[in-house]
Amino acid sequence: MSAVPLHLAVALDGAGWHPAAWRDPAASPKALFTAAYWAQLVAEAEHGLLDFVTIEDSLALQTTLLDGHDGRADQVRGRLDAVLVASTIAPLTSRIGLVPTATTTHTEPFHVASSIATLDYVSTGRAGWRAQISGRRTEAAHFGRREVPELRPENLGDLDKAGVVRELFADAADAVEVVRRLWDSWEDDAVIRDVATGRFVDRDRLHYVDFEGTSFTVKGPSIVPRPPQGQPLVTALAHSRLPYEFAARGADVVYITPHDSEQARAIVREVREISGQVRDPAAEELRIFADLVVLLDDDAKGARERRARLDEIDGATYTSDAAIFTGTPGELADLLLEWRAAGLQGFRLRPAVLPTDLTAITRGLVPELRGRGAFRRAYQAGTLRGHLHLPRPASRYAGSRR
Amino acid sequence: MKQVILAAHFPGVNNHTVWSDPASGSQIDFASFVHLARTAERGRFDFFFLADGQRLREQRGRIHDLDVVGRPDSLTVLSGLAAVTDHLGLAGTVNATFNEPYELARRLATLDHLSGGRAGWNVVTSSDAFTGENFRRGGFLEHSQRYERAEEFVRTVRELWDSWATGDLVADPATATFARREAGKFAHRGTHFDIGGHFTVPRSPQGRPLTIQAGDSEGGRAFAAATADAVFSRHSRLEEGKVFYRDVKSRLAAHGRSPDSLKILPGVTFALGDTDAEAQENADHIRRQQVSPQTAILLLEQLWNRDLSAYDPEGPLPEIDPDVSEDSIIKGRTRMSRDPLETAAEWRALAESKRLGIRDLIIEVTGRQSFIGSPSRVAEEINEFVQGDAADGFILVPHLTPGGLDDFVDRVVPLLQERGVLRAEYETTTLRGHLGLEEHR
Structure with missing residues (x-):
């Protein structure tokens, strides 16, 4: 029996992460924009007792380019708003965490705070947020409020030097700070319903957040009372130092993308170092998950053949920011345990094809991990924070009076 | 005979909502929303309605504490309700001033997909710097520009909804075509919005989710006649209702619209009792609780x-x-x-x-109930109101969360159904369908 069970999340995106996934015989491409499609996937993930699902999103059509519209008709294009998809799934599930993506760049932080807090109410304590930065000019043009340079592989270095990227991350850090303050802006016992004095709330327990950042201010308090978890889970995907800092400052979980256990060890060391410098010492330890694209089959050859077939259909060899695992659930279990030794608390697996690789996770990988004593046999907690052994924090304003 | 349109308003954050009653439940737990929505669906209502506000109210510089405070993000709760209801329309108030067309069009089209065509949007605008303090962009709008911007906002949102044509989502592996190449393409160059690119949500079941408008001013009425599918009106007395109804309906021809294409729905309150006298006693009791x-x-x-x-x-x-x-x-x-x-x-x-x-x-x-009486009297008055062209139906505002509609559905709804003015079963699947409005598929 391994000492500590690992945590497992699944990243849901369209028909799966391989661009040809929607053309797989197992896919249901016509159903991608229905509630039933998402409900079935999340029910399957919950059947496997996974910690949570994330739902991808962006404020532009999917593209193979770094920035800009690629006009391709042969891959999945189009998606629904991830927060609302999560909210529709919430009443149909009971234990699994729901972590939709929402951008820090264009969406008002006040709206993010309200909608994730509301998701926490609809799911009775299972909401999270994947905070995503959108630096692409394509997305900015949908809002028309910011002049943004186009991102091209060759100008990334220049933009970095010009401080554009740093500014985006500083803005994102402000957005996360505002959202977290708003979640705390109602103390837990603010609603008093005191008939004698005629007061519904004790307004001394409602707090202006009075946030003043470099580019915006937010007054508060939230329009939504404090969510059931107090602070819904904040997560972020990170590939380099700047995003590691962003995650270490404001997130509960960071997803990293090592390609082997050595890289995993190095990134974990770097993230822990940065945490030591920038993370509030009173905060819970940052949970580090590694992302992996997974293509599974009962035998390794079958998995490789599936991958080759998908690549052939798409007409290109699939590459990803994350490592791509091809093999059996048993082999994947071994790999996860090996990587975990690098200091990871869990993994966010990206199924290449839905529902095929999701089912292989819940019905293949999960029993393999259990057999190694490394995964839960029943949910122990009722909230997403609880699954990750994160306590429910008191409001930062508790006890202070205006 | 005209059918009576009915909507259920979740009790709001004003003194009309009685929180001091022992039967008053949570204003924020999802179970309260589920209770009211399921009750409305049991009563074959057309839709569920949520109000909105983006800043807690203040009086004399302090947060107002005597009424219910705190509510959810409307479209997030409605998406949750989509999973636990089958036919009920789901309409939410969303402020056009503190949102952007691309994002709001996306969220509304998403709700329409998730609910199978039951989404509605009550368009409100605001120009106060007070609420703006919660947003990056702040409060900035001249009062006179409110409807001008709102009109362009709604037009832009509809352009985005129309950016995916009906057949643009192909999803056919045989031809290797997921979406047509031009799907989602849009460009809007206007006074208030200058945006272009591609919209991410394929055409939703209703094509154009229901648009509701609540303003009563000259600008608001003109806006409703030009763009809305329904008006949430404040004219809940018979005679003033008739005047308002005639006024708004008469404006439609100028826009090439038929009188039936815009529904007038006053927000109304009610108090029931076994007899008219008992109802009056209940009404008085509720009024004392409200004040x-x-x-x-x-x-x-x-x-x-x-x-x-x-x-x-x-x-x-x-x-x-x-x-x-x-x-x-x-x-x-x-x-x-x-x-x-x-x-x-x-x-x-x-x-x-x-x-x-x-x-x-x-x-x-202040605030006497619109309908007071035995179930048969209230059913009769409601029907008179509609047949007499003072309204096409009502948005009912119960005074209690979440059980405030129970009695109405148990006792008044069957009488309306007996009269043949309210459906016994749903015969349509979309909100536009329930209201008998043109589809935009």
Whole structure:
């Protein structure tokens, strides 16, 4: 029996992460924009007792380019708003965490705070947020409020030097700070319903957040009372130092993308170092998950053949920011345990094809991990924070009076 | 015979909602929303309705604490309700001032997909810097520009919804075509919005989710006639209802629209009892609950525009006159618009002739229920109202969360169904379909 069970999340995106996934015989491409499609996937993930699902999103059509519209008709294009998809799934599930993506760049932080807090109410304590930065000019043009340079592989270095990227991350850090303050802006016992004095709330327990950042201010308090978890889970995907800092400052979980256990060890060391410098010492330890694209089959050859077939259909060899695992659930279990030794608390697996690789996770990988004593046999907690052994924090304003 | 359109308004954050009653439940737990929505669906209502506000109200510089405070993000709750209802329309208020067309069009089209064509949007605008303090962009809009911007906002949102044609989502592996190449392409170059690119949500089941409008001013009425599918009206008395109905409907021809293409739905309240006399007693009891001693002073302050906290709620009206300066003590809600001095004179006369203290006076002059009576009387009045062209239906606002609609559905709905003016079963699947409006597929 391994000492500590690992945590497992699944990243849901369209028909799966391989661009040809929607053309797989197992896919249901016509159903991608229905509630039933998402409900079935999340029910399957919950059947496997996974910690949570994330739902991808962006404020532009999917593209193979770094920035800009690629006009391709042969891959999945189009998606629904991830927060609302999560909210529709919430009443149909009971234990699994729901972590939709929402951008820090264009969406008002006040709206993010309200909608994730509301998701926490609809799911009775299972909401999270994947905070995503959108630096692409394509997305900015949908809002028309910011002049943004186009991102091209060759100008990334220049933009970095010009401080554009740093500014985006500083803005994102402000957005996360505002959202977290708003979640705390109602103390837990603010609603008093005191008939004698005629007061519904004790307004001394409602707090202006009075946030003043470099580019915006937010007054508060939230329009939504404090969510059931107090602070819904904040997560972020990170590939380099700047995003590691962003995650270490404001997130509960960071997803990293090592390609082997050595890289995993190095990134974990770097993230822990940065945490030591920038993370509030009173905060819970940052949970580090590694992302992996997974293509599974009962035998390794079958998995490789599936991958080759998908690549052939798409007409290109699939590459990803994350490592791509091809093999059996048993082999994947071994790999996860090996990587975990690098200091990871869990993994966010990206199924290449839905529902095929999701089912292989819940019905293949999960029993393999259990057999190694490394995964839960029943949910122990009722909230997403609880699954990750994160306590429910008191409001930062508790006890202070205006 | 006209069918009666019915919508269920989740109790709001004003003194109409009674929180002090032992039967009053949570204003924020999802279970409360589920209870009211399922009750409305059991009663074969057309839709569920949620109000909205983006800043907690204040009076005399402090957060207003006498009424229910706190509510959810409307579209997030409605998406949750989509999973636990099958036919009920799901309409939410969303402020056009503090949102962007691309994002809101996306969220509404998403709700329409997730609910299978049941989404509705009550368009409101706001120009106050007070609410703007919660947003990056702040408050910035000239009052005169409100409807101009709202009109362009709605037009832009519809352009985005139309950017995916019906057949643009192909999803056919055989031809290797997921979406047509031009799917989602849009460009809007206007006064208030200059945006272009591609929209991410394929055409939704209704094509164009229902648009509701609530403003009552000349600008609001013109806006409704030009763009809305329904009006949430404040004219809940028969005669004024008829005048409003005629006025708004008569404006439609100029836009090439038929009178049936815009539904007039006054927001109304009700009190029921076994007999008319018992209903009147219930109505009086509810009114006293709605106007606590503290609320009486507060409502008086809203007309007087002064601190009246030293006055005895059971005592006489203040002798001092209302402060008529521009600076309002109320933030985050509309100020009473009638002439304060004239109204104060009327109230004083009434208080004197009926020997009323402040609280009893306030109970008398504010918010009497629209329909009071036995179930058969209320059913009859509702039907008269609709057949008499004072409304096409109603948005019912119960005074209790979440059980405030139970009695109405159990006792009044069957009578409306007997009269043949309310469906016994749903015969349509979309909100537009329920209302008999043109589809935009």
